[in-house]
Amino acid sequence: MPDDDWTPPPVLLAVDLVIFTLREAVLHVLLVERGIEPFQDAWALPGGFLASDREDVLAAARRELREEANLDASQLHLEQLGAYGTPDRDPRGRVISVAYLAIAPGLPEPLAGTDAARAAWTPVPDILRGRVRLAFDHDEILDDGLERARTKLEHSALATAFCQETFTINELQQVYEAVWGCPLDLRNFYRKVQAVAGFIVPAGDQRRTGKGRPARLFKAGDCTTLHPPLVRPATTTTREGNP
Numbered sequence: 001m002p003d004d005d006w007t008p009p010p011v012l013l014a015v016d017l018v019i020f021t022l023r024e025a026v027l028h029v030l031l032v033e034r035g036i037e038p039f040q041d042a043w044a045l046p047g048g049f050l051a052s053d054r055e056d057v058l059a060a061a062r063r064e065l066r067e068e069a070n071l072d073a074s075q076l077h078l079e080q081l082g083a084y085g086t087p088d089r090d091p092r093g094r095v096i097s098v099a100y101l102a103i104a105p106g107l108p109e110p111l112a113g114t115d116a117a118r119a120a121w122t123p124v125p126d127i128l129r130g131r132v133r134l135a136f137d138h139d140e141i142l143d144d145g146l147e148r149a150r151t152k153l154e155h156s157a158l159a160t161a162f163c164q165e166t167f168t169i170n171e172l173q174q175v176y177e178a179v180w181g182c183p184l185d186l187r188n189f190y191r192k193v194q195a196v197a198g199f200i201v202p203a204g205d206q207r208r209t210g211k212g213r214p215a216r217l218f219k220a221g222d223c224t225t226l227h228p229p230l231v232r233p234a235t236t237t238t239r240e241g242n243p
Contacts, residue, residue: 004213007091009094011094012049012092012094012196014201015047015064015098016045016084016099016100016141017065018099018100018101019046019103019107020101020104021103021104021106021107021121022179023121025174025175026071027149028124028125029124030045030046030122031043031046031121031122032110033112033118034115037228039049039136044134045233046068046116047068047097047099048067048068048114051103061073069111069112070112071107071110076100076104078101079100081099081100081101082099082190084096086137089136089137097141099144101151110135120155124181125237128140129237143238147181151180154231155229156225157225159172166207167218168207168217169218172193173189176189178229180232180236182233182237184233196230198221199220201221203216203217204217
């Protein structure tokens with residue numbers, strides 16, 4: 001029989017955003033410096049509570065990105081990363097957060113707003129090495145977002161979006177190295193890339209990048225899913241203290 005004395009527990013719903021881009025061949029994530037408690041002055045992923053019980057969760061994520069960093073989320077493909085609900089993750093009470101992920105090239109400088117004191121693109125390696133500490137459980141959310149991004153590069157043609165219209169194999173390799181967090185052997189990388197039909201196609205030109213022979217230029221092919229996938233090495237960079 002139903003319990004007539006039952007009342008729903010007080011739970012707040014929030015959104016958090018993991019936004020990755022490449023800047024000077026280094027993977028960066030968007031962070032905001034919190035201007036209010038809890039964790040005032042600490043760096044965190046952009047996000048916040050739903051504005052009302054009528055606001056859609058994805059709409060809240062887009063709104064928070066606009067309000068906290070002045071970035072137009074309509075230009076980004078936001079995909080749901082996961083839900084985070086550890087009871088003590090927020091000192092203000094029981095807060096469940098739905099996290100979203102976006103990976104895009106050429107994103108502009110962010111501008112802080114609402115309860116953010118600053119907004120900045122932050123090198124992911126600095127966070128993994130412990131040079132930047134994140135508020136709440138945002139280290140965990142960031143790690144999950146990074147793993148999703150690395151997997152997407154294994155199985156999709158996403159990396160070509162971070163290159164110019166024509167690019168060298170070395171430039172494409174730099175994208176993989178930045179996201180995977182490890183150096184790659186050029187010859188082995190070239191062999192694996194060439195084994196994926198439709199991933200990249202010759203552009204018919206060459207570019208001189210140093211004192212050696214000019215490098216062949218390629219452009220993105222028609223395929224969006226890589227068969228076989230480009231499996232990352234086992235030596236990818238993780239957070240300090242992890243294997």
